Amino acid sequence: MTVLGSASAIEVEHLSKTYGTFTAIRDISFQVNAGEIMGFLGPNGAGKTTSMRILTGFLPASEGTARVAGFDINQDSMAVRQRIGYLPENPPLYTEMTVEGYLHFVAQLKRVSPGDRATQVNRAIQRCSLEEKRHTLIRKLSKGFKQRVGIAQALVHDPPVIILDEPTVGLDPKQIIEVRNLIKSLAGEHTIILSTHILPEVSMTCDRVVIINRGQVAAIGTPSELTAQFQGQHQAHLHIGAASETAIRTALERIPQVQILSLEPRTAVESQRWQLQLSSSTPVDTWIPEVAKALIQSDMALYEIGRSQASLEEIFLQLTTQERSGQEGSDSAPDSEIPEEAAA
Numbered sequence: 001m002t003v004l005g006s007a008s009a010i011e012v013e014h015l016s017k018t019y020g021t022f023t024a025i026r027d028i029s030f031q032v033n034a035g036e037i038m039g040f041l042g043p044n045g046a047g048k049t050t051s052m053r054i055l056t057g058f059l060p061a062s063e064g065t066a067r068v069a070g071f072d073i074n075q076d077s078m079a080v081r082q083r084i085g086y087l088p089e090n091p092p093l094y095t096e097m098t099v100e101g102y103l104h105f106v107a108q109l110k111r112v113s114p115g116d117r118a119t120q121v122n123r124a125i126q127r128c129s130l131e132e133k134r135h136t137l138i139r140k141l142s143k144g145f146k147q148r149v150g151i152a153q154a155l156v157h158d159p160p161v162i163i164l165d166e167p168t169v170g171l172d173p174k175q176i177i178e179v180r181n182l183i184k185s186l187a188g189e190h191t192i193i194l195s196t197h198i199l200p201e202v203s204m205t206c207d208r209v210v211i212i213n214r215g216q217v218a219a220i221g222t223p224s225e226l227t228a229q230f231q232g233q234h235q236a237h238l239h240i241g242a243a244s245e246t247a248i249r250t251a252l253e254r255i256p257q258v259q260i261l262s263l264e265p266r267t268a269v270e271s272q273r274w275q276l277q278l279s280s281s282t283p284v285d286t287w288i289p290e291v292a293k294a295l296i297q298s299d300m301a302l303y304e305i306g307r308s309q310a311s312l313e314e315i316f317l318q319l320t321t322q323e324r325s326g327q328e329g330s331d332s333a334p335d336s337e338i339p340e341e342a343a344a
């Protein structure tokens, strides 16, 4: 076994994965510090599940490597699996078992010694507030409780690292808050990667975030670092009267240094009124007169204009809706699924 001393609990280095000729993730690198909750945020199909499955040892990488708690995923896959608790998107719960019976079964699979099993199962039940459901059949549980059982099975062997793939999908708002609080309570003692396509999940739960788009890392940092970094992006918001969205887009085509971040009807009741958010790498003063001129020359009304600061939501939108040109490979997945052994 190769154990490398390291301050980071997880070190991902130049990971890539191809399915046939399709590149699902490309040259991904990031580190997660011990005790931290790292958000892994990206739109559907960005490559989150592929990355999580490689880290958990379920899927081999095509290139690159990662170390989890000091163990290399390529060289010491078994040691890595023992040190990770994984909640997949669809946890494999045995619905005809009771909560306690299932957790005992998982503890056995995870090689918890017979003498420690009862203690570990009780600990996981307590951590996930499952005491009252201990003897209930899993099939009789609500979705929220089933998700807690999914988290309990990830915890039962007390792993230093926990990986949660979309842990709140399908839950109602009350259950979402409960699961988020549970995840937060696990930080410190455990290092957590939380994969999600839901932005508020990251702002509310995570210490840092990796934004992934079309298989590549688009940004890494704390929510406030990312916001500060992107304040270099000069932004303005405008309230416009125009016949159509297309007319606004056409008018702005002649100002290439300006990017449209969002363009939406202002309210449902005000017809032909639009809220426009613009961004550029050059200062607002250098392009806003040109924008105003272009809109007015196209017979549009300008009701309001002002500078604005990028919110995390806008940064995410900006990073994940950029032009696709020059990003070959990750744009179109093959029509058919490539078996994972073949994709290895």
Ligand SMILES: Nc1ncnc2c1ncn2[C@@H]1O[C@H](COP(=O)(O)OP(=O)(O)OP(=O)(O)O)[C@@H](O)[C@H]1O
Binding pocket: 019, 022, 024, 042, 043, 044, 045, 046, 047, 048, 049, 050, 051, 197, 332, 333, 334, 336, 337, 338, 339, 340, 343
């Ligand atoms: N076995 C496979 N064979 C072929 N393509 C695959 C396979 N698994 C995933 N892909 C493709 O790889 C890309 C990344 O998929 P992945 O499931 O990792 O994304 P994701 O970010 O987890 O998305 P979601 O949030 O929708 O689950 C997608 O385009 C997907 O269609």
